[in-house]
Amino acid sequence: MKPIKYVLGVASLALLASGIQSCKPKSADTAISGDAAAKTYVAPGQYDEFYNFVSGGFSGQLSVYGIPSGRLLRVIPVFSQDPEKGWGFSEETKPMLNTSHGNVPWDDLHHVQLSKTNGENDGRWVFVNGNNTPRLARIDLKTFRTAEILELPNSGGNHSSPFITENTEYVVAGTRFSVPLDESDGDVPINTYKKNFKGTLSFVSVDQKDGNMDIAFQIETPGVNFDLSRSGKGPSHGWFFFSCYNTEQANTLLEVNASKNDKDFIMAVNWKKAEEYLKAGKGRKTKVKYAHNKYSEESHTSTSEIKNEVVVLSSKELKDLCYFIPCPKSPHGIDIDPTGEYMVSSGKLAALIPVFSFSKMIKAIENKTFEGDYNGIPVIKYEAALYGEVQKPGLGPLHTEFDGRGNAVTTMFVSSEIVKWNIKDLKVIDRQPVYYSPGHLMIPGGDSKKPDGKYLIAYNKITKDRFLPTGPELAQSAQLFDISGDKMQLILDFPTIGEPHYAQAIRADKVKEQSVKTFKLEANKHPYVSKGEGETKVVRDKNKVHVYMTAIRSHLTPDNIEGIKIGDEVYFHVTNLEQDWDVPHGFAVKGANNGELLVMPGETQTLKWVPDRVGIFPIYCTDFCSALHQEMSGYVRVSPAGSKVALVGNTGTNLPAE
Amino acid sequence: MKKTMLLIFGAVMLYACGQKTEQSGESTAAEQKPKTEEYDPQRGEGKFDKVEISDNLDAAMAASGKQVFDMKCSACHKLTDEKLVGPGWKGVSTKHKPEWLMNFITNPDAMIDKDPQLQAQLELCLVRMPNQNLTDDDARHILEFMRQNDGVK
Numbered sequence: 001m002k003p004i005k006y007v008l009g010v011a012s013l014a015l016l017a018s019g020i021q022s023c024k025p026k027s028a029d030t031a032i033s034g035d036a037a038a039k040t041y042v043a044p045g046q047y048d049e050f051y052n053f054v055s056g057g058f059s060g061q062l063s064v065y066g067i068p069s070g071r072l073l074r075v076i077p078v079f080s081q082d083p084e085k086g087w088g089f090s091e092e093t094k095p096m097l098n099t100s101h102g103n104v105p106w107d108d109l110h111h112v113q114l115s116k117t118n119g120e121n122d123g124r125w126v127f128v129n130g131n132n133t134p135r136l137a138r139i140d141l142k143t144f145r146t147a148e149i150l151e152l153p154n155s156g157g158n159h160s161s162p163f164i165t166e167n168t169e170y171v172v173a174g175t176r177f178s179v180p181l182d183e184s185d186g187d188v189p190i191n192t193y194k195k196n197f198k199g200t201l202s203f204v205s206v207d208q209k210d211g212n213m214d215i216a217f218q219i220e221t222p223g224v225n226f227d228l229s230r231s232g233k234g235p236s237h238g239w240f241f242f243s244c245y246n247t248e249q250a251n252t253l254l255e256v257n258a259s260k261n262d263k264d265f266i267m268a269v270n271w272k273k274a275e276e277y278l279k280a281g282k283g284r285k286t287k288v289k290y291a292h293n294k295y296s297e298e299s300h301t302s303t304s305e306i307k308n309e310v311v312v313l314s315s316k317e318l319k320d321l322c323y324f325i326p327c328p329k330s331p332h333g334i335d336i337d338p339t340g341e342y343m344v345s346s347g348k349l350a351a352l353i354p355v356f357s358f359s360k361m362i363k364a365i366e367n368k369t370f371e372g373d374y375n376g377i378p379v380i381k382y383e384a385a386l387y388g389e390v391q392k393p394g395l396g397p398l399h400t401e402f403d404g405r406g407n408a409v410t411t412m413f414v415s416s417e418i419v420k421w422n423i424k425d426l427k428v429i430d431r432q433p434v435y436y437s438p439g440h441l442m443i444p445g446g447d448s449k450k451p452d453g454k455y456l457i458a459y460n461k462i463t464k465d466r467f468l469p470t471g472p473e474l475a476q477s478a479q480l481f482d483i484s485g486d487k488m489q490l491i492l493d494f495p496t497i498g499e500p501h502y503a504q505a506i507r508a509d510k511v512k513e514q515s516v517k518t519f520k521l522e523a524n525k526h527p528y529v530s531k532g533e534g535e536t537k538v539v540r541d542k543n544k545v546h547v548y549m550t551a552i553r554s555h556l557t558p559d560n561i562e563g564i565k566i567g568d569e570v571y572f573h574v575t576n577l578e579q580d581w582d583v584p585h586g587f588a589v590k591g592a593n594n595g596e597l598l599v600m601p602g603e604t605q606t607l608k609w610v611p612d613r614v615g616i617f618p619i620y621c622t623d624f625c626s627a628l629h630q631e632m633s634g635y636v637r638v639s640p641a642g643s644k645v646a647l648v649g650n651t652g653t654n655l656p657a658e
Numbered sequence: 659m660k661k662t663m664l665l666i667f668g669a670v671m672l673y674a675c676g677q678k679t680e681q682s683g684e685s686t687a688a689e690q691k692p693k694t695e696e697y698d699p700q701r702g703e704g705k706f707d708k709v710e711i712s713d714n715l716d717a718a719m720a721a722s723g724k725q726v727f728d729m730k731c732s733a734c735h736k737l738t739d740e741k742l743v744g745p746g747w748k749g750v751s752t753k754h755k756p757e758w759l760m761n762f763i764t765n766p767d768a769m770i771d772k773d774p775q776l777q778a779q780l781e782l783c784l785v786r787m788p789n790q791n792l793t794d795d796d797a798r799h800i801l802e803f804m805r806q807n808d809g810v811k
Contacts (some may be wrong), residue, residue: 518791520791521729521730522729531728531729532728532729532730532732532733533728533732533733534728534732550733552733552734552743552788553734553743553785553788554743554785555733555743557733577729577730577733578788578790579730579788579789579790579791579792580788580789580790580791583788626784626785626786627784627785628743628784628785652742
């Protein structure tokens, strides 16, 4: 209320002044004032403007938020078992988590890419990466479910992934951790990194009809750490750019030993050239082992196929395939502006942001303006590819997105801020604090040809004092900014699941109309489906007992099962007979060393149960479905091995004996 | 003096808020206009106005209707007059008009909210009949199967 002191008695002026002041936050602490609430308020019953797909980091899952409300709409299980939805517990979903190492029921999901057509988000699929046991996954945006998981051979960790080309021709996967290639003898001293360790860049093709992925080829590179990547677009379509660090090729205490060089590299890959080499048979077939898992919404089951071969192209031997551009100190993000001309790289230990020019890079390659080579790959002179540098942007620049109005916004991890700057003149326009330590940021379509520059979200690693304390472990967070004006305005904090790395958002209109509501019972091709109660039965096959069961409000059929014996494996194949939206039924049995099932209308899912003792075991529906939900239950009788109790299953006919 | 300023400012804000409320009040009133259309308990509500049935049974239709019944209806309805989850089907085709039945089968939610007989039924069953997403043909075939169940030859 400072201005008031100077305008005592001049009521109109005072009003004006206090009016202005109340709209404009004095500091970020009071940022949530003025019209922030109205900007994020989505009235009960109303839809949000955007779907925001947010990586769950070490939760292994993908979350879906509505923007601008910040409401959590769904957590999509991907790489980790999810007992809430039976993911990885039902027989149908277990193969999805299979790898060449066997069942790996967890991963570290970092990055999110919406499928694109002509460089714009098209709402077909979301691709995500598994960082730990290298994997890619595709989520179908008709069902919001994981449709496919592909393991990546010749990789020690899949971080610079799953970035895609402008028409979703390829999803890429670059190795964060270089390792000896799978077919070589991996039993080597760790300190022979320089000699034995290799990086690979996998180019995974995407079938435009059904989305199915396939490893088209891998490019073998010197052993370095690939961090992030982005495809070119428009004029730079046909090229892919990967940031790399640890060009020192250190194998221990990387914190120090991988931070020695003044400059690391951006690797520019001409993938159109790679396609030519592949066609000309220049690839080397190598023996590997990897799992390719697909889920079918027709049979409601998944398959896991182990594959044994990939084609590898050598970046050293094949000319004009790869080039290095020097980039200051351990670059993290590499982001391409909407025109496809400017490549923004952020040396996370540098006090500036270099912006490279694609056309200058091409000219430098034509004129061979190289400063030498690195492991046989030409290194372009820094100045020859440089458009300019953003000076003193802040500390610890990590990632950049674009607002579609000629500006870029970069997260500063160390100085905890987001910084907006102009791509043409490289001048800083605005900076706003975030709470605290932002990693990625995203603007809807901010990596595409047509950003939707209304909102920006910063995903923060540290929340400390932002939310009510919940013991030692605190939620990480997202902070929503209105970026439609000159100044970026913080309008909402919301907590996230796991650790949010990258995220993307798409206008709800592009997705919501195609959302599947139920699965057609008539079209269910599950081998153990019961299309109606008349098809339910209990069948013994040696020690395996298959229960063909149906669920409908408000009973299970059969709900009395006898004749199960110790030593049996029981498979409950539950078909949900409902054909109405939002009526799943759950299924659980006492003592199962397993999760529950959650069965969508028209779907069949299977729970395996190995009873461990003689007795009566209740079964019930776990998802409150109707007024008689509590009645939706039954019993299974387990008898000793060798018992003569007949195998029966029924509902409503097993009347009281006394 | 400072306090006075705040008071004036506060008053202005209040006034602005008042205006806003009035506006939203108007729009709510507009949305809540009473509906002029009356519910017809004979016909029900839905896309079927007049369903042609003949004195004789269409056996092929009835057979198809039984298939739909087995898959999507039999979990809750018996063919006798005995109640399971929902009422038994004996006599249902004579109790209701064909268009009422087909409207109810294809548009249950709207009808349960309005139809006096269905509301009475809900008090007995306590489970709303689910929308099983039947096609128009499915609904017609079910009707024929109900007629067969009621003795039409």
